[in-house]
Amino acid sequence: xxxxxxxxxxxxxxxxxxxxxxxxxxxxxxxxxxxxxxxxxxxxxxxxxxxxxxxxxxxxxxxxxxxxxxxxxxxxxxxxxxxxxxxxxxxxxxxxxxxxxxxxxxxxxxxxxxxxxxxxxxxxxxxxxxxxxxxxxxxxxxxxxxxxxxxxxxxxxxxxxxxxxxx
Numbered sequence: 001x002x003x004x005x006x007x008x009x010x011x012x013x014x015x016x017x018x019x020x021x022x023x024x025x026x027x028x029x030x031x032x033x034x035x036x037x038x039x040x041x042x043x044x045x046x047x048x049x050x051x052x053x054x055x056x057x058x059x060x061x062x063x064x065x066x067x068x069x070x071x072x073x074x075x076x077x078x079x080x081x082x083x084x085x086x087x088x089x090x091x092x093x094x095x096x097x098x099x100x101x102x103x104x105x106x107x108x109x110x111x112x113x114x115x116x117x118x119x120x121x122x123x124x125x126x127x128x129x130x131x132x133x134x135x136x137x138x139x140x141x142x143x144x145x146x147x148x149x150x151x152x153x154x155x156x157x158x159x160x161x162x163x164x165x166x167x
Contacts, residue, residue, distance in 0.1 A: 008032050012054040012164045019047035021102070025139045027055050029162040034136045039103045039115055046114035048121025050098055051136035057163040061154040062132045070150070075128040078146055085126075087145035091137060092118040092125040 001022050009017045009032050019041040025034035033055040037047050053059055062070075078084045099115045108114070118125040120133030128134065131150050138147025151157060 005032055008164065008166075009035055009054050011166065012056055017052075024051065025136075027057075027162070027164075028158050029165070031055070031162065031164050033058060034139045036102075036140070039099045040106055040108035044106075044108040046108055046110050048114050048117050049130075049133050049136075050095060050102070050119075051133065051140040053132045053136040053139075055158075055164065057159040058135065058154065058157075059132060062135050062150070065150065065153055066131050070131050070153075071128050074131065074134075074146065074150060075126065077149070078128070079126065084146045084149065088125055091141065091144045091146070092122075094141060095119050095137065 001020060005023050006017065006020060009020060009023075012032065017035065017037075019037040019039075021036045021038050023032040023034070024036045025032075027033040033053070035052045035054055037049055037052055039047060039050070041047050053062065078088045095118055096116055099117070103112070103115055114121070117123060119137050120128075120130040122129050134144075134147040135150050135154070136147075138144040138151055142148075
């Protein structure tokens, strides 16, 4: 993690990033778009979101999907379509593997309970909570069909001009 990346993420999200490890996806303008977080912050508190969407354009676009009933719509699609259901369960298993690996034996204040959470901190993967986390997971871990379906509704995926340049 570079100080330049940390400063860019802080500018994007409007506060210092918590549990920040590194940038895993960059936008076409070279700035952070998705970051990877440690399962626990420096104080040992759980941070349940492994991949965090930081690109302002993507954050706003996914927020519009959520506001238009996207969480319920995509949860229903995952229940109804076998391919999406399998993709969600496989991504959830991958999320748990990643969290355990990133924790490297640490268990934090929750004694490791949060290491078993799904994408976006969901205890029950079939109950989607945050489309941002699913979109970030799809960008960081290509092949996650449900997340890719969410991203397919973001038009355009990337803006014409940088939305997070210093200034």
